[in-house]
Amino acid sequence: MMQRLSKTLGFAYQMRHPHSFTALTPPAIGFSSRLVKSESYNFKASSSVTDVSTPEVPVESSIVKGDTWSIHKFGGTCVGTSQRIQNVANIVMGDSSERKFVVVSAMSKVTDMMYDLIEKAQSRDDSYLLALDAVFEKHKLTALDLLDGEELATFLSTLTLDINNLKAMLRAIYIAGHGTESFSAFVAGHGELWSAQILSSVLRKGGVDCTWMDTRDVLIVTPAGSNQVDPDYEESEQRLDNWLSKNPSKVVVATGFIASTPQNIPTTLKRDGSDFSAAIMGALFRARQVTIWTDVDGVYSADPRKVSEAVILNTLSYQEAWEMSYFGANVLHPRTIIPVMQYDIPIVIRNIFNLSAPGTKICREPILENEEKQTLETYVKGFATIDNLALVNVEGTGMAGVPGTASAIFGAVKDVGANVIMISQAYFFTLASSEHSVCFAVPEKEVKAVAKALEARFRQALNAGRLSQIAVIPNCSILAAVGQKMASTPGVSATLFNALAKAKINVRAIAQGCSEYNITVVVKREDCVRALRAVHSRFYLSKTSIAVGIIGPGLIGATLLNQLRDQAAVLKEKSKIDLRVMGIIGSKKMLLSDTGIDLFAWKELLKEKGEKADLNKFAHHVHGNNFIPNTVLVDCTSSTEVADHYHDWLHTGIHVITPNKKANSGPLDKYLKLRALQKQSFTHYFYEATVGAGLPIMHTLRDLLQTGDKIIRIEGIFSGTLSYIFNNFVDTRAFSEVVMEAKAAGYTEPDPRDDLAGTDVARKVIILARECGLDLELSDIPVQSLVPDPLKETASVDDFMQQLPSFDSDIATKRQAAEDAGEVLRYVGVVDVNNQKGAVELKRYKKQHPFAQLSGSDNIIAFTTERYNKQPLIVRGPGAGAQVTAGGVFSDILRLASNLGAPSY
Numbered sequence: 069m070m071q072r073l074s075k076t077l078g079f080a081y082q083m084r085h086p087h088s089f090t091a092l093t094p095p096a097i098g099f100s101s102r103l104v105k106s107e108s109y110n111f112k113a114s115s116s117v118t119d120v121s122t123p124e125v126p127v128e129s130s131i132v133k134g135d136t137w138s139i140h141k142f143g144g145t146c147v148g149t150s151q152r153i154q155n156v157a158n159i160v161m162g163d164s165s166e167r168k169f170v171v172v173s174a175m176s177k178v179t180d181m182m183y184d185l186i187e188k189a190q191s192r193d194d195s196y197l198l199a200l201d202a203v204f205e206k207h208k209l210t211a212l213d214l215l216d217g218e219e220l221a222t223f224l225s226t227l228t229l230d231i232n233n234l235k236a237m238l239r240a241i242y243i244a245g246h247g248t249e250s251f252s253a254f255v256a257g258h259g260e261l262w263s264a265q266i267l268s269s270v271l272r273k274g275g276v277d278c279t280w281m282d283t284r285d286v287l288i289v290t291p292a293g294s295n296q297v298d299p300d301y302e303e304s305e306q307r308l309d310n311w312l313s314k315n316p317s318k319v320v321v322a323t324g325f326i327a328s329t330p331q332n333i334p335t336t337l338k339r340d341g342s343d344f345s346a347a348i349m350g351a352l353f354r355a356r357q358v359t360i361w362t363d364v365d366g367v368y369s370a371d372p373r374k375v376s377e378a379v380i381l382n383t384l385s386y387q388e389a390w391e392m393s394y395f396g397a398n399v400l401h402p403r404t405i406i407p408v409m410q411y412d413i414p415i416v417i418r419n420i421f422n423l424s425a426p427g428t429k430i431c432r433e434p435i436l437e438n439e440e441k442q443t444l445e446t447y448v449k450g451f452a453t454i455d456n457l458a459l460v461n462v463e464g465t466g467m468a469g470v471p472g473t474a475s476a477i478f479g480a481v482k483d484v485g486a487n488v489i490m491i492s493q494a495y496f497f498t499l500a501s502s503e504h505s506v507c508f509a510v511p512e513k514e515v516k517a518v519a520k521a522l523e524a525r526f527r528q529a530l531n532a533g534r535l536s537q538i539a540v541i542p543n544c545s546i547l548a549a550v551g552q553k554m555a556s557t558p559g560v561s562a563t564l565f566n567a568l569a570k571a572k573i574n575v576r577a578i579a580q581g582c583s584e585y586n587i588t589v590v591v592k593r594e595d596c597v598r599a600l601r602a603v604h605s606r607f608y609l610s611k612t613s614i615a616v617g618i619i620g621p622g623l624i625g626a627t628l629l630n631q632l633r634d635q636a637a638v639l640k641e642k643s644k645i646d647l648r649v650m651g652i653i654g655s656k657k658m659l660l661s662d663t664g665i666d667l668f669a670w671k672e673l674l675k676e677k678g679e680k681a682d683l684n685k686f687a688h689h690v691h692g693n694n695f696i697p698n699t700v701l702v703d704c705t706s707s708t709e710v711a712d713h714y715h716d717w718l719h720t721g722i723h724v725i726t727p728n729k730k731a732n733s734g735p736l737d738k739y740l741k742l743r744a745l746q747k748q749s750f751t752h753y754f755y756e757a758t759v760g761a762g763l764p765i766m767h768t769l770r771d772l773l774q775t776g777d778k779i780i781r782i783e784g785i786f787s788g789t790l791s792y793i794f795n796n797f798v799d800t801r802a803f804s805e806v807v808m809e810a811k812a813a814g815y816t817e818p819d820p821r822d823d824l825a826g827t828d829v830a831r832k833v834i835i836l837a838r839e840c841g842l843d844l845e846l847s848d849i850p851v852q853s854l855v856p857d858p859l860k861e862t863a864s865v866d867d868f869m870q871q872l873p874s875f876d877s878d879i880a881t882k883r884q885a886a887e888d889a890g891e892v893l894r895y896v897g898v899v900d901v902n903n904q905k906g907a908v909e910l911k912r913y914k915k916q917h918p919f920a921q922l923s924g925s926d927n928i929i930a931f932t933t934e935r936y937n938k939q940p941l942i943v944r945g946p947g948a949g950a951q952v953t954a955g956g957v958f959s960d961i962l963r964l965a966s967n968l969g970a971p972s973y
């Protein structure tokens with residue numbers, strides 16, 4: 069059984085905003101349905117876990133209110149300088165709504181300056197006078213910048229009067245060494261009074277019919293706990309009607325943040341209260357829309373500082389916005405949502421510094437444009453995290469079925485004033501008994517006190533063995549996935565947990581609220597960002613993101629990079645696969661990137677910006693990036709040293725894909741160890757291109773084996789190079805000339821002697837034989853070499869190629885002898901499964917034989933099996949060359965993506 073205090077929103081808020089409300093509750097819960105446009109939201113669940121009295125319902129009365137009004141709220145940064153205030157005025161003038169109500173905060177830093185004045189005065193620090201001068205100067209200079217004539221004179225005289233009053237009040241605080249809360253509220257609220265007056269003067273200067281409102285005359289709130297207030301909607305509405313009847317202007321600039329108590333004593337809506345002011349006024353006006361202007365483009369799908377791929381959400385439902393902010397996302401405070409949602413008034417969050425961004429609309433239920441758009445993203449809107457938590461696990465047999473256990477646990481937690489963020493409860497059964505555990509998350513800094521309180525409270529139960537432990541798991545974080553439609557959509561949590569598993573994130577605890585607007589997991593703190601990126605990329609970025617490291621940008625590697633470059637956009641768009649090449653390494657240099665290498669310029673970048681090659685650093689870099697959960701290293705070398713790393717890479721969860729035959733045809737014990745590791749892990753190792761290049765040889769063989777067929781024999785032409793050579797070694801052509809052509813065409817191994825000596829074919833025979841379960845070593849395969857003996861020890865490839873023509877006659881003689889008998893020479897490999905052996909030989913075939921019918925670099929591979937007995941299953945086609953080989957490697961990468969969850973296409 070799992071549960072979460074999902075609606076005791078004050079808990080999380082208190083932790084993240086220590087100066088603010090302690091027990092935030094939805095004040096609008098009690099709004100009567102008679103004024104609610106839609107009753108479909110059920111907040112009864114919320115109210116049932118809160119204990120705050122129900123506020124009164126606003127009375128529908130005045131005709132001047134209604135959806136002709138549009139509400140704007142501009143925060144401190146928006147009105148931080150005279151230029152910005154002018155900009156705000158321009159935005160207000162640009163809004164074509166019939167009537168506008170503009171809520172402003174104090175100019176940025178002013179509220180802090182005002183609180184500082186009080187601090188200084190209280191502590192009898194004389195510098196409060198200088199600090200007050202600074203406040204005066206700031207506003208005077210702003211007014212001088214923006215206003216002139218009578219508007220300026222009026223403002224400056226008000227400012228001077230206010231400053232003098234403040235001076236007297238601060239002096240009183242100084243003498244008393246103490247100021248009451250309402251003194252503080254009165255002093256602090258001046259920032260808003262001045263910014264509202266300046267803005268309304270600027271608007272009037274621009275020809276707008278505008279008045280300013282001191283919201284303390286209208287907005288009445290009742291204190292509800294040390295950091296919480298409840299709006300008195302009825303009283304406020306009456307006062308608003310009264311105010312509007314005396315101030316009929318079409319534009320009103322009002323002070324945010326400040327209000328009055330029912331006794332007309334100045335108070336505030338507490339820190340960050342201007343958003344709340346705007347929302348309350350939106351509700352009182354039944355406004356068309358409330359626009360909150362800020363300095364970001366809207367609400368992100370995840371914290372963009374942690375997830376560089378985070379996107380701005382176009383829409384969020386009220387509930388989604390609420391849940392996101394509970395879990396630490398920088399959305400609106402939940403209390404801001406409550407007043408407006410009663411009237412289905414949308415809140416739009418917009419960036420004042422980027423007017424082209426449409427922002428995020430928080431509204432009743434975002435309408436999806438069409439069915440097609442209902443992908444998983446529409447079910448999971450965003451992700452948020454809370455760090456610095458600890459899990460407390462209370463466990464024991466004595467708790468099962470004992471009423472009051474939970475109450476005793478949380479009573480003890482409450483006694484130390486700790487803040488429970490999430491609870492997960494479970495029963496589990498051992499052979500001996502049934503155990504019960506209650507596990508919950510609290511802020512790390514509170515866990516010591518919690519553990520101590522629990523130990524004291526349950527000492528007797530612990531001594532008696534009824535409780536087995538009270539365990540603290542430190543350094544935890546919460547990751548929450550939020551989305552309204554998660555409730556009705558199967559597979560969302562499976563997808564989430566799948567993404568976490570793929571990224572090898574260990575989940576310590578899980579909870580899902582009954583509302584199913586969120587799924588919450590607890591992970592180790594150090595895993596949290598990686599977990600966030602893994603789930604975000606799974607739902608948002610693309611369905612499957614893979615960090616790719618290319619080892620060996622030679623012929624095949626370079627061709628693969630170019631294929632990736634050309635196909636990347638299509639894969640992302642159509643198959644939701646995001647392949648990011650995070651590193652390229654050759655034998656001397658490597659290029660690393662944190663976000664993905666520009667594949668249009670990789671060659672130049674490697675040349676110009678490449679650093680000294682270091683394979684361990686390379687692997688660590690590609691795998692260590694935190695925002696792509698899956699890593700694949702693609703070995704396009706023919707190096708044994710590189711192949712020797714596969715085991716370690718697979719062991720650390722790095723997938724490996726390669727056309728390099730060295731690992732699978734190397735020492736048997738190493739090979740068996742590698743395959744055993746592969747089979748017991750979820751990490752993939754694919755090597756289709758090791759045999760027949762891009763031809764589906766390994767794939768076909770594996771399908772036959774996995775579906776229960778028995779392989780009897782595999783034989784064929786496995787070498788593209790040797791196929792090409794014998795297909796073209798006709799008439800009077802010289803053998804060495806044809807070898808040269810094969811090399812130039814990219815069919816040969818980096819050292820063509822590996823082809824001519826039959827080693828390459830022998831390796832392929834070994835790979836196929838081992839796949840069929842034969843325990844053979846390379847040395848078990850008899851090989852007929854075509855490398856002339858004197859050239860076997862030749863040092864370089866170039867020397868070898870130069871000297872080869874002097875040996876043309878030997879092989880020409882063999883070819884002529886075959887031709888004279890109406891036959892051709894073909895270099896074939898055989899895997900004889902029944903007799904558990906393999907062979908590589910140069911054989912003669914009649915000209916009618918299928919092996920004699922090939923052209924170019926064709927491979928032909930015949931599988932004789934129990935099912936394909938009379939007629940073998942034959943795969944034929946070009947079996948060497950840059951494009952087809954790179955294509956084979958690429959298809960392995962896509963197979964990996966599909967294994968990692970990419971949708972079928």
Ligand SMILES: NC(=O)C1=CN([C@@H]2O[C@H](COP(=O)(O)OP(=O)(O)OC[C@H]3O[C@@H](n4cnc5c(N)ncnc54)[C@H](OP(=O)(O)O)[C@@H]3O)[C@@H](O)[C@H]2O)C=CC1
Nearest residue numbers: 620621622623624654655704705706727728818948949953
């Ligand atoms: N050609 C074909 O048709 C087919 C080829 N293959 C296989 O593909 C692989 C690549 O072949 P090909 O592209 O022709 O070979 P190349 O010689 O063209 O390229 C090999 C690359 O590997 C790099 N390299 C070598 N050793 C290391 C090392 N220790 N660390 C990092 N990089 C290293 C080289 O770097 P640098 O240049 O800096 O030395 C070079 O970039 C081979 O295993 C081959 O068997 C498989 C099927 C078909």
Ligand SMILES: N[C@@H](CC=O)C(=O)O
Nearest residue numbers: 787788789816817948
């Ligand atoms: N050199 C090899 C390339 C593919 O493995 C061949 O010629 O077949």
Ligand code: NA
Nearest residue numbers: 756759761763
């Ligand atoms: Na293949």
